[in-house]
Amino acid sequence: MAVPRFWREIPNRYNLIGTKCGNCNKVFFPPRYICPGCRRIGKLEPYKLNGKGKIISFTITHVAPNGFEDQAPYALAIIELDEGPCLTAQLTDCDPNQVKIGDRVEMAFRRMGQDGEDGAIYYGYKARLV
Amino acid sequence: MRKVAIIGVGLTKFGELWDVSFRRMITEAGARAIEDAGIDGKQIGAMYVGNMSAGQFVRQEHIASLIADQAGLTPIPCTRVEAACASGGLALRQAMISVASGIHDIVVAAGIEKMTDVLTEQTTEALATAADQEWEAFVGTTFPGLYALMARRHMYEFGTTEEQLAKVAVKNHHNACFNPCAQYQMEITVEDVLNSSPVNTPLKLLDCSPITDGAACVILAPADKAREFTDTPILIAGTGQASDTISLHDRPTLTGLAAAKKAAELAYDMAGVGPNDIDLAEVHDCFTIAEIMAIEDLGFCKKGDGGKVTEQGETAIGGRIPINTSGGLKGKGHPVGATGIAQAVEITQQLRGEAGKRQVNGAEIGLTHNVGGSGGTVVVHVLRRGD
């Protein structure tokens, strides 16, 4: 991933900064720039999510994409955050076979990958069971 | 708005076509369709071509120009259409709209994908660009991963089993045995599927459609002129297209595609039919779970019953609602941009009574269901035997 593209999303990836619509109070993560409900009267401001939620589905990845091979098999989950929105995240620090729908998780700061041995290192969020 | 009919179809063999280049595939499919329609190439007014990733697979963009050129049909307008795996279905719809509007008369709708020139990892990476790059691909998601997340939730909410998923693959491989153009002509068993290596639980290797090269082509004409070219015009009675969030996690449900339901609703409405009127359908079984959700989304069974209905044989060639008589993406192969067109080719051949051992007797109305990515775009067409 190109450096500017990664850099732009740093507050979102490191600190779970999403957006909240000042009109209908809906919280979005990943961040949105137009509230699909309110559209032109929507007023989107940055909003920090607390990173806690529960697993609503998961899969154990055996055939991993580039950069993730050394971590396979790993669990990947869709997590419903306490504030409402859902995100997709890898589970870290756990035995993937122990993961269940309904498990509570929190987001942790982890190394996501790198642009080769000479390139930038990407950091971001992964989920861990609490 | 004029009615539109399919007057000719053609496709290449689907498979790992080491000897056949991108250019040769499209010209081969096109030539067969033109021959089938009995027209002269010069009668073609415009072309629409569905293709997802020529840029990533063969490092070629601007394929609209390349294809018009290779077909010897310049200076007619040629348009490349892209909606990930729904590129073909979308090309068909765009072509149909251009004829219906009266702007063009004879129009080609084609689809092509050449996927095997690059290594498998590069193919998988290219396909993953149909997902959200920032928030799905970046965190370690793959395509099988997204459908696996849907499968697991479907199993959790409705009790669908891995055996039921496997039965989709078994049926489609069986059907492909009667399709000379299919990538695979071999039977498999439920055990074969269950024992195949895990990709993203609960999906295993044999739950996943393969990597395929192939091209397909249909020729459209205004319905009221169709009989000048063919005794068996097939009407595109309804077309529907819908979009949904690109990410799976942004949807209110993981167990069905809202865009499929919407696109089907629009197509059924235009065609003046309902799910019970459909005699057979080609649906987008990129993974076995996708077929199960498709038959629910299209209204062929109740929500949650897709697995049961498959298990009970209702979707087999002799069943209540035959699904993927061609072998589907699983048995026939899935050259991404070509799939949507190939689905129309199969339904056309079935409605004409030309499907040989795959024939569904008395088929009058068929449906095609083509999905882009994890459901961000869905295109549905209802085809009917013309009068």
Added chain:
Amino acid sequence: MEVGIVGYGVYIPRYRLKVEETAKIWGADAERIKRGLFLEEKSVPGPDEDAATIAVEAARNAVKRAGINPQDIGAIYVGSESHPYAVKPTATIVAEAIEATPDLTAADFEFACKAGTAGIQTCMGMVGSGMIKYGMAIGTDTAQGAPGDPLEYTAAAGGGAVIVGKGGDQILATIDDTYSYTTDTPDFWRREMRPYPKHGGRFTGKPAYFKHVLSAAHGLLRKLQLTPKDFTYVVFHQPNGKFPLQAGKELGFTKEQIMPGLITPKIGNTYSGASMIGLAAVLDQAKLGDRILVVSFGSGAGSDAFSITVKEGIETKRDAAPKVADYINRKVNIDYATYTKFRQLLVR
């Protein structure tokens, strides 16, 4: 200048490699090694962890305990021997991840295992002089031990963070004074672009570790006119479980004063994190009025000594984040092969 600790936090990865696993590979006597080093197992970072992610976890825990607005942090210094980049500071990654940017200064430190405590001294000066309100010093490492080298048994991963602020009801302990003893002593080093450190074998003992630790301790005690009896606890840099016990004995400290801050036997030598995590382990249990002597050591060489007195703030702040014992007890044992994969010794 009354400055003190406003918050502290640690992080230790959950994987452990027992001495037995490494000894088996090299045909060594595990029991002899465990006795000689007074160490059972070491922590190993997961494949998605590095000195930066460890620093962030420790820093976030420190901010939680401090209960401050991270925007009030005026400086962040991260000390490590295993910064993820040779050029591009870990400190800015931490600063962004705790939302302290952009009104602050930051830099990375290197002084072998005492890079973290060097950061504490810098923060003391900046806070004490009124330059900044709060300063954060972090020591973090994912240390590399060359396969087959004795250091392989002990080179571990972990980090500690300390937030320094001005005296008042915010602080949970005052830093009464500090004294450092520094010389050019090449006992242990790593050359640019080389993957593993080299060391002088037995030379790393008396002329290096012991000379600097004892001198720094003596220096501070003399300065403050205190004796070992005046302290409740002492925390030494701990490359193994034995050296701190030896140093403490020579200085006149008892085992009871040393043990609570001795964590290497359970998690190995976390290098720049070691003294900081040892201090945190003590703060996790210390009471109002307890005095703590901390003496770090960094090869190359130098020791920073601190006298720290616990205040009542500790009682309310201690439970706001996981304790050292929580991280020590949260563990999963791995085998040597998995260790080599995690540590990138086995590359596809």
